[in-house]
Amino acid sequence: MANGFYQVKLSHVFEGPMDLLVHLINKNEVDIYDIPIAQITDQYLEYIDLMKSMNIDFAGDFIIMAATLTHIKSKMLIPSINDKEDEDPRLEIARPLLEYLRMKSAAELLVERNILGQDTFAGNINKKDYIIKPEDEIIDVGLFELIDAFQKILKNIPVDYRLDFTGEKISVKDKISEIISILEVKGSVTFFELFSANVGKSEIVATFLAILEIVKLDIVRIVQYAQTGIIRLFYL
């Protein structure tokens, strides 16, 4: 088959390297606690070669697993000096495999439950009979809906207008709202108080940038007392 003409997505066969490994262990009917590592590694590598030759598109995760297996195989060949205390190198792969199998079995148990909208149904009383004011397309909103809404907006605006989201920027915003909250309650606050709770350097910078921003926006006035040297922020 000519290159690039025939491509199969591997996901049809194996979802990931773990899936392939489970398949090999089942096929060879071996004990997961006593994996014949040389045999399984060879078969695993054969599969990868086969996938390559068939031009199957597969993720780098498969290569990482191959490296792990090869590494374990080589470790098994070197006799351990104090083999009483050393852990079986195969545990490196047996542990994640066990967890993966445990989760696969959990997934099967979930499917067997009486699933809402599939096996069992809840009442469906027409709320219009009870609500006087009609609601036009009201969504139950969560964090995901909020981000999703913003993502859709971003897609519709030209790149030039797009904003850069850096952690720091958000942290400055956070500081602004924090300072304003304090000012709303107390009316004024000293510089010292604003910085006293800060732990990290980046937070101090964020606080300082936040103060500059709100001063620029003319939301606060900064006053320094001549006698004490105390700097105080006043809410305008």
Added chain:
Amino acid sequence: MTKDLTNIIESLLLVADAPLSVERIKKIITSADTAEIKDALEELLRKYGEGKGGFVLREIAGGYQFRTLPEYMEWIKRLIQPNPLRLSRPALETLSIIAYNQPVIRSDIEHIRGVDSGGVLRMLLERKLVKVLGRKEIPGRPLIYITTKHFLEVFDLKNLKDLPTPKEMEAQPDSSSEKITQKPLFE
């Protein structure tokens, strides 16, 4: 069999969003005849008769439907009144713009959304999801908006830094090919 028929009709009545007629039931339960269905409905009318519980089975618009008693209307209204987490799409859009770009002025919001946002803004202010921070010292001295502490509470966030960035929510195009393996599992 008749007991079973009654039970099936009872479950259909719970799930239906409009009164169920005998003809409709007959089309669903093809093995039952009209007389049997009518008998089952009679039995259910007795079971869910006036004074037997919190709701009754009523004959409405040529069909049958469960209805709550009028005397409990007051409590039911309290149950179904809109909660703070229910927003219209324009309100959600506006809120997301403020959350990610704050502090912002109205014209920024309207520039991004492309429509007048005064009404939506007022609603968000009323619900205490956003607040006025002050005025920006540019011509016209427009109001500056930011999100409130209540906003963080409603969305279960500790602070604005916890707000996930849109990038974090993006699905990798080369990811585990969800779409391809989208076989129906529950069938």
Added chain:
Amino acid sequence: MTKDLTNIIESLLLVADAPLSVERIKKIITSADTAEIKDALEELLRKYGEGKGGFVLREIAGGYQFRTLPEYMEWIKRLIQPNPLRLSRPALETLSIIAYNQPVIRSDIEHIRGVDSGGVLRMLLERKLVKVLGRKEIPGRPLIYITTKHFLEVFDLKNLKDLPTPKEMEAQPDSSSEKITQKPLFE
């Protein structure tokens, strides 16, 4: 009065679109105390017990809800066009990992599955089966994921403790290797 309380709760249960918790009921019927509400619910659980009719009252996601019996699903599907939750195997695996190991971060999930899980995660978020809890205070501040109340509703679970116990792989007695203690891997 108690009879009336039971009736009011019964009518609320009919109208509610999600399982009703004792706390929620208490907020609606302010005159009743928790013990009275619990008694009334006990009475209703008996009234709508298994084998009493076409639907039952079930304890789900920390609340109570009327649910039809699974054996009648065939007929109900003829009445309404259900919108079944179709989850692919990768999605279901990811959901299990979150359910059993929560709170988890994306790299925990990917470590267990061995593949990128961004696309699947987004899909689970969209379907409201999982949600973002916040950020973990480690380098990179990754998002923390947990399952939602809706997850419990869909899978007919009272609470997270109600999750079925997955099969553990048993160690072979004749196995030469040391016994692997099944500790939670990612904590």
